[in-house]
Amino acid sequence: MTRIAIVGVAGRMGRTLVNAVQQDDNATLAGGIVEPGSSLVGADIGELAGVGKLDVAAMDSLEDLAADVEVLIDFTTPQVTLANLAFCAEHGKRIVIGTTGLNDEELGALDGYRDRVPMVFAPNMSVGVNLTLKLLETAAKALGDEGYDIEVIEAHHRHKVDAPSGTALKMGEVVAESLDRSLKEHGVFAREGQCGPRDPKEIGFATVRAGDIVGEHTVMFATEGERIEITHKASSRMTFAKGAVRAARWVAGQANGRYSMQDVLGL
Known part of the structure; x- marks a missing residue:
């Protein structure tokens, strides 16, 4: 079972990702992150996503999840994504990135982690x-x-x-x-x-x-x-979410490197 944490778990995509992980027999939800200081800290992320109580509380710090998580899924903003990459490099975690809108400088910074972090980076996980x-x-x-x-x-x-x-x-x-x-x-x-x-x-x-x-x-x-x-x-964000969970399961077994969904799918 791949232990997955979702960054931005209270957002539209984050809630869909919770559903996708719950539907996957080979993945389990190990945590969810909301914005620092959010009123949702401590809320059950299953209830946030409308799937029922999961006994997994929303947190505002990845440090609190460092011991429990294998792979982060991140559909946030370029700045948050780069900070999460630094966390993964420091703690030996893997990451699936669906964040878009990165400029050339940010893409260069992301690429600088390819020798330190196993990552799947794709503008679309479908x-x-x-x-x-x-x-x-x-x-x-x-x-x-x-x-x-x-x-x-x-x-x-x-x-x-x-x-x-x-x-x-x-x-x-x-x-x-x-x-x-x-x-x-x-x-x-x-x-x-x-x-x-x-x-x-x-x-x-x-x-x-x-x-x-x-x-x-x-x-x-x-x-x-x-x-x-x-x-x-x-017609549904679920197509992106299921692809991201599939990528998370795949990257859990990979060495450091920057991968695409083409790699995940063997294309």
Whole structure:
């Protein structure tokens, strides 16, 4: 049984992760972390998640869990994630990171732990999304240099704070790498006014933020006479949570290193 602690256990994703761990026969919930000083410190995390009393109290310090936990699952903020990586390095723990919105400096800091911490870092833990990434790699190699324009369209709920989504950026990176292009050079993230005709090598992005959309991503390959669209739609956060728990069970048996969901799934 992999002993898992969830950071940000009182949030929307945190509560879903509690449910996912409870549904997994090979994992057990060893703890949950809330913000320091939160009024929820001491609350039963099962009751917070709506799954009933689990006799596991919410805490505001990882130090209190150091002896009981094998793997942290972290869907928080870049600053919190980096602090949790430092904790894992100090205490010999593993971590699954679903945090998005890291800038280049923060990504560099995260990568600096690859020789000290076994970690799975992925912008999307969904099995379906990671299969979609493989499909995009194949499609890009077959179509991208044959006159097909490439656009990435994503939609999420009104509360999401970063744009484009980490998943959309990962999709763009997979396409760009398959075509020997640089997303930094060829990614176009805004169009307004007289922006001129489209550069054939552009990889365009469009972002929607509305309502309670869990997550929708489409990559379009369009040319004169036809359009191919590869789409993934998530209707529940549970798909991300189950993937994260699967990653936690997998990384519990790995050596130090930075891994992706492609590694977890053997893709």
